[in-house]
Amino acid sequence: MENVLEIKGLDKNLGSFRLDKVSFSLPRGYIMGFIGPNGAGKTTTIKLLMNLMHRDDGDIRVFGLDNRRYEKEIKQRIAFVYDESHYYENLSLLDNRRIVAHFYRDWDEKAFQRRLRDFDLPPHKKLKNLSRGMRTKFGLAIALSHAADFLLMDEPTSGLDPVFRSELMDILQQLLVEENKSVLFSTHITTDLERVADYICFINQGRIVLCQSKDEMLQGHVLVKGALEQLSPEAEKMFIGLRKNHYGFEGLSADPRGIRQFFGDGVLLESPGLDEIMVFYVRGHHHV
Amino acid sequence: MFKLLLKDLLVLKSSIIWAMTYLLAIIVIFSMTPPFDKFIYIMAGYGATYILIMGTLMAEFKNQSDILLNSLPVKRHEIILSKYLTTLVLTLLALAVAAILGLIINLLPLPLSIRLMSGMDAAIVLLMAALTLTIVMPVNLIFSNQAARVAIVMVFMLLFFAPVWIKGFIMDRCEAEWAQVLINTAVSQPAVLLSVGAGLLLFLLALSLIISLRWYEARDF
Numbered sequence: 001m002e003n004v005l006e007i008k009g010l011d012k013n014l015g016s017f018r019l020d021k022v023s024f025s026l027p028r029g030y031i032m033g034f035i036g037p038n039g040a041g042k043t044t045t046i047k048l049l050m051n052l053m054h055r056d057d058g059d060i061r062v063f064g065l066d067n068r069r070y071e072k073e074i075k076q077r078i079a080f081v082y083d084e085s086h087y088y089e090n091l092s093l094l095d096n097r098r099i100v101a102h103f104y105r106d107w108d109e110k111a112f113q114r115r116l117r118d119f120d121l122p123p124h125k126k127l128k129n130l131s132r133g134m135r136t137k138f139g140l141a142i143a144l145s146h147a148a149d150f151l152l153m154d155e156p157t158s159g160l161d162p163v164f165r166s167e168l169m170d171i172l173q174q175l176l177v178e179e180n181k182s183v184l185f186s187t188h189i190t191t192d193l194e195r196v197a198d199y200i201c202f203i204n205q206g207r208i209v210l211c212q213s214k215d216e217m218l219q220g221h222v223l224v225k226g227a228l229e230q231l232s233p234e235a236e237k238m239f240i241g242l243r244k245n246h247y248g249f250e251g252l253s254a255d256p257r258g259i260r261q262f263f264g265d266g267v268l269l270e271s272p273g274l275d276e277i278m279v280f281y282v283r284g285h286h287h288v
Numbered sequence: 289m290f291k292l293l294l295k296d297l298l299v300l301k302s303s304i305i306w307a308m309t310y311l312l313a314i315i316v317i318f319s320m321t322p323p324f325d326k327f328i329y330i331m332a333g334y335g336a337t338y339i340l341i342m343g344t345l346m347a348e349f350k351n352q353s354d355i356l357l358n359s360l361p362v363k364r365h366e367i368i369l370s371k372y373l374t375t376l377v378l379t380l381l382a383l384a385v386a387a388i389l390g391l392i393i394n395l396l397p398l399p400l401s402i403r404l405m406s407g408m409d410a411a412i413v414l415l416m417a418a419l420t421l422t423i424v425m426p427v428n429l430i431f432s433n434q435a436a437r438v439a440i441v442m443v444f445m446l447l448f449f450a451p452v453w454i455k456g457f458i459m460d461r462c463e464a465e466w467a468q469v470l471i472n473t474a475v476s477q478p479a480v481l482l483s484v485g486a487g488l489l490l491f492l493l494a495l496s497l498i499i500s501l502r503w504y505e506a507r508d509f
Binding site for chain 1: 291294295298299301302347350351352353355356358359360361362363506508509
């Protein structure tokens with residue numbers, strides 16, 4: 001399978017934070033959710049990918065090309081939507097479009113006008129007079145109007161309401177079905193990804209914790225709920241994260257078969273969501 | 289590069305209108321106020337350039353546009369080169385508008401009498417703009433937009449007071465051999481003196497460009 005993105009051994013030292021040997025790849029035509037808590041290293045990784053930051057070590061290949069050497073060629077084929085709009089606030093949407101459109105060889109004005117209509121965006125209104133959701137939609141309209149093969153989204157849904165987030169997920173799904181684009185979607189709101197992502201890459205404290213297909217990740221973990229007396233020191237070792245309170249325990253294990261053999265029918269087993277997987281990996285064992 | 293220049297002109301739409309209004313006001317007001325009438329093109333041209341440079345810096349700062357620009361298919365050195373080039377184009381634009389306004393005022397039957405713009409006016413405005421750019425651009429990149437605003441005011445003050453101070457400094461030492469040479473050259477060959485000044489300024493401008501390029505290339509956003 002051809003990879004649209006390959007990151008190997010990526011290092012970046014920012015003093016108080018370090019990105020440590022980050023490696024993962026994204027096959028062409030798939031959506032990858034890049035998840036992790038705030039400050040985990042998602043934005044740093046994306047900035048390194050976009051050459052907004054300089055890496056200390058490692059290798060980044062986009063479309064099989066080195067992202068520094070072939071920066072301009074690569075950026076012609078990458079569309080980006082960031083958590084904040086960096087377009088010019090005092091200009092109208094059309095003026096902002098005039099600025100950006102010149103930089104792309106394959107700017108598709110018809111596609112842009114169609115997106116403006118689809119997203120109900122007022123072309124002559126100044127950007128500063130739009131809501132956060134509308135600004136994100138404008139960023140998306142720009143991103144989808146220059147025939148990019150790879151869509152890079154850094155926390156595009158943070159601070160947005162569930163209706164807009166759901167709408168955005170629909171657009172992404174449609175893109176994938178109709179246009180065979182690849183998407184790297186960074187977020188800490190994992191529920192956004194459950195519906196659309198094919199792969200999940202989970203980063204915490206600058207290190208990749210898990211990176212696999214979403215189904216493998218969900219099926220490879222089990223959420224266990226039971227009484228405290230069922231927990232022995234030996235049993236606790238089977239959990240990645242464990243939450244105890246006066247009424248019992250709740251834990252996440254990456255060994256569903258082992259858990260079933262160990263506990264039998266004495267505990268409640270559930271399929272975890274991405275949110276639970278992330279929380280248990282980040283927080284580990286703790287008492288409430 | 290041309291795309292970045294177009295970007296600056298679009299971003300500056302409102303500042304350009306404001307700068308041109310200022311330009312017209314300066315020409316009209318000071319054409320009737322001796323001895324300032326001798327310097328109207330310098331005051332108007334440089335003032336308008338100042339407004340436009342500040343407009344560009346403010347717009348880029350306010351929108352954190354470095355992140356947007358560096359995400360587009362454009363190299364970092366092109367962004368910096370375009371910033372310098374934009375200032376030159378804006379200065380030429382301000383000079384052209386000032387010259388045209390002067391010509392129109394002369395042609396119309398108005399109760400105003402002003403001279404036409406001379407080559408020396410244009411040369412002095414270009415040198416003043418180049419000096420401003422030389423100092424303000426690296427300061428803006430290395431420190432902050434706030435520091436750049438302070439720097440641009442200081443350059444403004446320098447351009448206002450330095451000539452008088454330099455003149456006083458030279459006249460106080462007019463017996464010295466170097467001062468004699470300088471005064472003689474200024475009187476007999478002002479173009480030579482201007483060329484030396486321009487050469488020195490070009491060297492400083494090149495140094496400023498190199499510093500800006502190196503800083504920007506190494507920067508993390």
